[in-house]
Each structure stands twice: as C-alpha cells, then as structure tokens.
Amino acid sequence: MDAAVCNPFLGTSSSRCYVSSRPCVCPDLRGSSMRLSSEFFKVEIGRSERSLFQSSGKKPSPIIALASQTSVSDPFSTSSKNNYSDSSKKSNEAALILIRHGESLWNEKNLFTGSVDVPLTKKGVEEAIEAGKRISNIPVDMIYTSSLIRAQMTAMLAMTQHRQRKVPIILHDENERARTWSRIYSEETKKQSIPVITDWQLNERMYGELQGLNKQETAERYGKEQVHEWRRSYDIPPPNGESLEMCAQRAVMYFRNEIEPQLFAGKNVMIAAHGNSLRSIIMCLDKLTSQEVISLELSTGIPLLYIFKEGRYVRRGSPVGPTEAGVYAYTRTLAQYRQNLDEMSY
Numbered sequence: 001m002d003a004a005v006c007n008p009f010l011g012t013s014s015s016r017c018y019v020s021s022r023p024c025v026c027p028d029l030r031g032s033s034m035r036l037s038s039e040f041f042k043v044e045i046g047r048s049e050r051s052l053f054q055s056s057g058k059k060p061s062p063i064i065a066l067a068s069q070t071s072v073s074d075p076f077s078t079s080s081k082n083n084y085s086d087s088s089k090k091s092n093e094a095a096l097i098l099i100r101h102g103e104s105l106w107n108e109k110n111l112f113t114g115s116v117d118v119p120l121t122k123k124g125v126e127e128a129i130e131a132g133k134r135i136s137n138i139p140v141d142m143i144y145t146s147s148l149i150r151a152q153m154t155a156m157l158a159m160t161q162h163r164q165r166k167v168p169i170i171l172h173d174e175n176e177r178a179r180t181w182s183r184i185y186s187e188e189t190k191k192q193s194i195p196v197i198t199d200w201q202l203n204e205r206m207y208g209e210l211q212g213l214n215k216q217e218t219a220e221r222y223g224k225e226q227v228h229e230w231r232r233s234y235d236i237p238p239p240n241g242e243s244l245e246m247c248a249q250r251a252v253m254y255f256r257n258e259i260e261p262q263l264f265a266g267k268n269v270m271i272a273a274h275g276n277s278l279r280s281i282i283m284c285l286d287k288l289t290s291q292e293v294i295s296l297e298l299s300t301g302i303p304l305l306y307i308f309k310e311g312r313y314v315r316r317g318s319p320v321g322p323t324e325a326g327v328y329a330y331t332r333t334l335a336q337y338r339q340n341l342d343e344m345s346y
C-alpha cells in the first residue's frame with residue numbers, strides 16, 4: 001500500500017499521495033491478516049438486513065444530558081481539504097453513515113457502469129429522499145462523496161430531508177480560482193453549512209471493457225461463472241478494469257487518511273458512494289476476509305450506520321425510519337441529539 005495513487009480523472013499523477021501517515025484502526029486488507037469475525041457478512045446490507053436491526057418498539061432509554069461535542073476543525077476556513085483535521089483531540093463517539101447511491105439509469109438497464117458518470121432514475125431520486133428520512137435524526141457534520149453524479153445526487157437529495165436544516169456545500173479546491181471564487185465570507189453562514197468533499201477515490205470500481213455492456217448478455221456470452229468471477233471475486237479484475245482488491249486499495253487508503261481522522265476528531269460523517277467502493281470500506285470496518293466480502297451485497301439507497309467509539313467501529317444497521325428507536329437508544333449522544341432536534345421543532 002505504499003504506492004502513490006494516480007487520479008485517472010485528471011489524466012496526470014495526483015499531487016497527493018495517500019500513503020498512510022498514521023496508524024489506523026482498520027486491519028490490513030490482505031486476506032492473510034484478517035480475522036474471521038463478522039456474523040453479518042452473509043446478509044445483504046439493505047432491505048433484507050432491516051429485520052436484523054428492526055426497532056424493538058421500545059422507547060429510547062432515559063436521556064442523560066451530555067456536553068455537546070466540540071468541533072475541532074473547520075473545513076470551510078481552510079483552502080485545502082487536507083488541512084483541517086486535528087485527530088489529537090479525540091471525542092468519545094462519532095456517527096458514520098454509509099450510503100450507496102440510489103438506482104441509476106444504468107442500474108435500471110442492467111449495464112456495467114463502473115466509472116461512467118450516470119445520473120439517478122426517478123426511483124433512485126425517491127430512494128435517496130427515503131434514505132434522507134431514515135437518517136434525518138442522525139448528526140452529519142461532513143459529507144464525503146465520490147466524484148460521480150449518482151453519489152452526489154444521493155447525498156444532496158438525502159440532506160433535503162435532514163432535520164438539522166444545514167446546507168450541504170461542495171468544496172471546490174481543484175485550483176486556486178475555484179478556491180477563491182467559492183469562498184464564503186460569513187462565519188454564521190459557514191456554521192449553517194455542511195462541507196461536502198468529493199473525491200474520485202471513492203468512485204465505483206473501474207469496470208474496464210465491461211463498462212456499458214449488459215450484464216445478462218455478458219453472462220450469456222462469456223458464461224455465468226466467468227462473469228460472476230469478474231463481478232464478485234476479490235482479486236480477479238475484469239478485462240482492463242479494477243479488481244475489488246485494487247478498488248479497495250485506493251478507497252480504503254482514502255478512508256484511512258482523509259475520513260478516519262475526522263471521526264477521531266468527533267465529526268459525524270456521511271459517505272455517499274458505490275457498491276464496490278463501499279464494500280471495500282465495509283470489509284475494513286467489519287474486518288471481513290477476502291472470502292467473506294464476496295457475499296456482501298449492498299442495496300441502492302439504503303443508509304447504514306456505524307458508531308465510531310474509542311477507535312472501534314460498531315455497526316448499528318440501517319435506521320428504518322425517523323422514529324426508529326433502536327438506533328437512538330444505542331448511544332446517549334445520538335439520543336441527546338435527537339432530543340435537541342425535537343425541542344427545536346416545538
């Protein structure tokens with residue numbers, strides 16, 4: 001994992017190298033060093049998983065007032081998206097929401113999509129809005145998305161439903177002019193905003209010569225087994241494309257170097273990305289082996305909540321709706337956050 005990562009969307013080698021500069025709580029991605037640990041890996045994360053995490057129907061437990069989390073970084077006050085974390089100030093807990101984009105026009109047509117930048121269908125838009133309702137009571141301080149429109153649409157549509165009513169704003173730092181021209185001059189307005197950071201390293205795996213081909217027709221032509229191997233094996237790439245392992249190297253490295261420090265700093269983070277970039281990250285969070293990750297499937301538009309606490313990720317599943325008790329009952333901080341929202345809306 002020592003190689004610098006090139007940004008194919010810039011056509012040149014990225015000026016940034018994502019070589020990890022700090023120890024990480026994720027295990028090494030190589031299968032040999034992984035522990036067989038998760039009881040979840042065989043379930044589809046999404047619709048069929050709901051039952052596993054369904055609300056108990058109980059009300060959240062009594063709430064003890066907690067000091068609010070101190071924000072230790074201000075992404076809006078810096079020109080660089082690399083500069084704003086201070087992981088030395090650790091908070092007790094942060095929420096991490098992962099969401100695969102809603103259905104895209106090529107999902108609907110059953111085409112291999114990969115790095116092709118395709119928008120959501122009407123159903124995908126509805127899924128994103130529904131996802132937003134499910135997470136509308138969970139704090140979000142920062143949003144990371146891929147550079148692809150389907151993930152960005154999903155993040156933005158989901159945030160239209162959030163009760164916090166903050167404005168998600170995409171940070172543009174691709175060049176000096178973009179930085180200058182997108183500056184915000186009101187501290188108050190910045191406080192009412194959520195920075196959205198887009199990066200190609202969270203993109204879907206690049207599907208090479210399969211991009212644009214119909215999945216069913218490809219299976220008929222090359223055989224079901226071959227196509228399944230291309231789609232779901234860990235280390236076998238499709239022709240001229242990325243294997244899951246290759247996708248994981250860039251996506252997990254980005255997660256470790258850019259996103260995890262925010263969690264350590266107490267920021268609540270949402271990541272809107274793709275089936276395979278998120279499978280790689282979940283592999284890391286849930287310590288799945290390269291065998292286990294094969295069975296991991298993500299539904300479109302279903303948010304998945306983790307609690308990051310004392311350097312560990314605890315999966316809470318997918319909030320079923322804004323009234324879902326189990327998620328809020330789990331941590332006092334989330335319950336307190338929700339109570340504050342309730343009080344504000346009276």
Ligand SMILES: O=C(O)[C@@H](CO)OP(=O)(O)O
Binds near residue numbers: 113204207275
């Ligand atoms: O086509 C793609 O980009 C992906 C996600 O839709 O497909 P698969 O599920 O086969 O990895």
